[in-house]
Amino acid sequence: MIASIVPSVVLLLVVLGAAAWMLRRRRRDSLTGQVRTARPSAHRKELETVALGLRAVAEGRAHSARPLPEVHAVIHSGQRLTLLLAGADTPAPAPWTADISGKEWWVEPKDLTSPGKTSPGNGGAETAHPYSLAVTLGRHRGDRVLVDLSLLSGAIALTGEDNDVRSLAQALVTELIAGPVGSLATVVLVGSAATPSVTDGLGARSARLRAAATRDEALACRESLPTGSDRRSPVPQTSQPDSVARVAAWTHARRLFVVTAAQFRDENWRDAALSGTDALLVLGYIGDADWNFQVNADGSLDTGRLGLPIDTHAARLV
Numbered sequence: 001m002i003a004s005i006v007p008s009v010v011l012l013l014v015v016l017g018a019a020a021w022m023l024r025r026r027r028r029d030s031l032t033g034q035v036r037t038a039r040p041s042a043h044r045k046e047l048e049t050v051a052l053g054l055r056a057v058a059e060g061r062a063h064s065a066r067p068l069p070e071v072h073a074v075i076h077s078g079q080r081l082t083l084l085l086a087g088a089d090t091p092a093p094a095p096w097t098a099d100i101s102g103k104e105w106w107v108e109p110k111d112l113t114s115p116g117k118t119s120p121g122n123g124g125a126e127t128a129h130p131y132s133l134a135v136t137l138g139r140h141r142g143d144r145v146l147v148d149l150s151l152l153s154g155a156i157a158l159t160g161e162d163n164d165v166r167s168l169a170q171a172l173v174t175e176l177i178a179g180p181v182g183s184l185a186t187v188v189l190v191g192s193a194a195t196p197s198v199t200d201g202l203g204a205r206s207a208r209l210r211a212a213a214t215r216d217e218a219l220a221c222r223e224s225l226p227t228g229s230d231r232r233s234p235v236p237q238t239s240q241p242d243s244v245a246r247v248a249a250w251t252h253a254r255r256l257f258v259v260t261a262a263q264f265r266d267e268n269w270r271d272a273a274l275s276g277t278d279a280l281l282v283l284g285y286i287g288d289a290d291w292n293f294q295v296n297a298d299g300s301l302d303t304g305r306l307g308l309p310i311d312t313h314a315a316r317l318v
Contacts, residue, residue, distance in 0.1 A: 043317065044180070046076050046144055047136075051180040052112040053081045053096075054131045057105075060093020069105075073308055074134060074146040082106045086151070132184035133254045133279055135172050137293075138301050138313035145308055146181070149279035150254050152306070154290025155264065157282045164295040165283055167315035169193075169258060170201040172281070175314070176256060178204035186210065186255045190218045191263045193283060198258075215267040218257055219274075254278065261286050 054074070061068050070086040088102035095111040098104070133150040149156065158165045173189075176182035186208045189198060194211035202209075212218035254277045259269060261284030270288065274280060282289065294302040301310035 046078075047175070047179045047181050049081060049109045049112065050074055050076055050134070050144075050146060051183070052114065053083075053107055053109075054134065054181070056095065056107075056112060057083070057093060058130050060096070064093060068130060070151055071131060071134070071148050072151070074144075074148075076144040076146075077142070080106050080108060081112075132182050133176065133256055133277075134181050135175050135179075136314045136317075137303065137308065138310040139317065140309045140311050145310060147306070147308065149256060149281070150277045152279060152291050153276075155269065155280050155282050155286060155288075156291040156293065157261070157284070157286050157289035158293050158295060159285045160295030161297065162284075164297065164315070166198060166201065168295050168301070168313050169281065169283055170198065170203070171314040171317075173209070173256075173258065174203040177202075177206040177209045184254065186221065188212055188218045188221050188255060188257050190215065190257060190259045191267075192260050193258045193263070198283075215259075215263075215269060215272060218259075219272060221255070256281060258283065260284055 054071075057071075058068060069083070069089040071083050072086045073084040075082040075084065083096070083105040085103050085105065090098045090102040092098040092105045096105045096107045099106070131148050131150075134146045134148040136144055136146050138145060158168060173187050176185040176187055188210045190212050191214065194213075199211075210218075210221045212221060255275075256279045257269075257272075257274075258281045259267075261282055263269070264282045264286055269280065269282075272280070291306060292304045293306075294304070295313060296302060299312050299316040301313040303310060
C-alpha cells in the first residue's frame with residue numbers, strides 16, 4: 001500500500017512545484033515587463049519604413065536642389081510604400097519611382113537604407129525629416145494611411161462620440177511623440193485638452209509633449225529645434241550652399257496644438273497666429289472647421305473633403 005502511495009505523492013509534489021514556478025515567473029514578468037526592451041511591433045516596423053522613405057525624399061531632393069513635394073498621403077501596403085502627392089512632381093529621387101502622372105511615387109521597403117548624418121551636431125538620421133507631423137489616420141483594406149497634418153491649414157475638427165474622439169486624439173498624439181516618423185514633432189495640449197481625461201490615455205510621455213492653460217501660453221511654446229526655412233521654399237536661405245545645409249534648413253520641429261471645441265471658440269483660435277507648418281486639432285464640432293474628420297461608432301473614419309477612406313481608425317488598430 002505504502003509503495004503505491006509514494007509515486008502518487010511524488011507526482012503531486014512535482015505538479016505543485018511546477019505550478020509554483022510558473023506563478024513566480026508570471027509575477028516576475030509582470031513586474032519587469034515595463035523595464036524590459038520589447039521587440040519592435042509590426043506597427044513600429046511599418047512606421048520605421050515610412051520614416052526612412054520620407055527621409056530619402058528629403059535627402060534626394062536636397063542633392064538635386066529641387067523643392068520638397070507636398071505629400072497628400074502616405075500608404076504602406078506591406079510590400080510597397082506609396083506617396084500620393086498634391087500635384088505632379090518629377091523626377092522622383094532614388095530609390096523612389098514616379099508613375100506616369102507624376103502624382104504618385106512608390107518604393108519597395110527593401111530598397112530603403114538608413115541614411116547617415118545630415119547635419120553636424122544634430123545627432124543622426126532623424127535630422128533629415130521634414131514631415132514630422134505625418135501621422136497614421138488608420139487603415140484602408142489593410143493598408144496603413146498617414147497624412148501630414150502640417151499640410152492641412154486651418155482647424156482640423158474631430159467629431160463623433162466623445163470617447164471615440166478622445167481615443168483617436170490620444171492615438172495620434174502618442175504616435176507623434178513616441179513614433180519614428182514624428183521624431184521632431186512638438187505637441188501642445190491646451191486647457192481642458194491637457195486634463196487627465198486626455199493625458200491618462202496617452203501611451204507615452206516625451207519632452208516634446210507640452211501643456212498650456214491658454215492660447216497665448218500655447219503659442220509661446222517653442223519647438224525643440226531651431227526653425228529653418230519653410231520647406232515649401234524652393235531654395236532655403238542658408239549660409240551653407242550645399243545639400244547638408246539645405247536638408248538642415250528644411251528640417252525642424254513642427255507643432256501640433258490640441259484644443260477642445262469650447263476653447264477654440266472662447267479663445268478665438270480661428271485668428272491665432274500659427275506658422276505655415278503648425279497644425280491645429282480641435283476635439284469636437286465647430287461650425288467653421290476647415291477639415292472635418294468624423295469618428296464613426298463602427299471604427300471607421302470619414303475624412304470629409306480630404307477624400308481618404310479609412311476602414312479602421314488609428315485608435316482601433318491592434
